[in-house]
Amino acid sequence: MTHTVTYRLLDDATKIRQVQEATLNTEEFGLQPTHGLHGTPEWWGNIASGVLPMHTLKGMIIKVYMGSMGDWPEFRVREEDGTESSWTREAQSRELDAAYQIGCSVEVDYVVERFKAKSWSGPEETKSVVEIRVGSACNEA
Known part of the structure; x- marks a missing residue:
């Protein structure tokens, strides 16, 4: 099956810059630079x-919606083993965002990074998305 790359962190200079600024300039936000500063050549290496x-993660899109307070684009995935998870609907353009459709296969490449100790009271780790690919042929779930 053919997949379309809807998001590639390597091409998202704005997001990389925001994460780096939060990491370098605040105690309350950002990631621990354990493997190098997010998005730097050291980190990619x-x-x-x-x-x-x-x-x-490989699965099928089972829901496309606006999360949080109706202002955050998300999609829900079901893996072959039945595990479900929600992800931010990342896309490099409006046209690519339209690829997220119920019944489409999806592949999400990610790395696990730790938040800075004082960043917030939620989970200690986050799954940082590196790339998302959505299948071009979709079946309604």
Whole structure:
């Protein structure tokens, strides 16, 4: 099956810059630079070498919606084993955002990073999305 790359962190200079600024300039926000500062050549090198492991989630989109307070684009995925999870609907353009459709296969590449100690009271880790690919042929779920 053919997949369309809807999002690639490597091409998202704004997001990389925001995460770096939060990490470098605040105590309340940002990520621990354990494997290098997010988005830097050192960080990418640690992914390439496997020091910062890349994970790939594969499944089918079962819901496309606005989360949070109706202002955050999200999609829900069901993996083959029945596990479900929600992800931010990242897209490099409005046209690519339209690829997120119920019944489409999806692949999400991500790395697990730790938030800074004082960043917030939620989970200690986050799944940082590196790339999302959506299948071009979709079946209604």
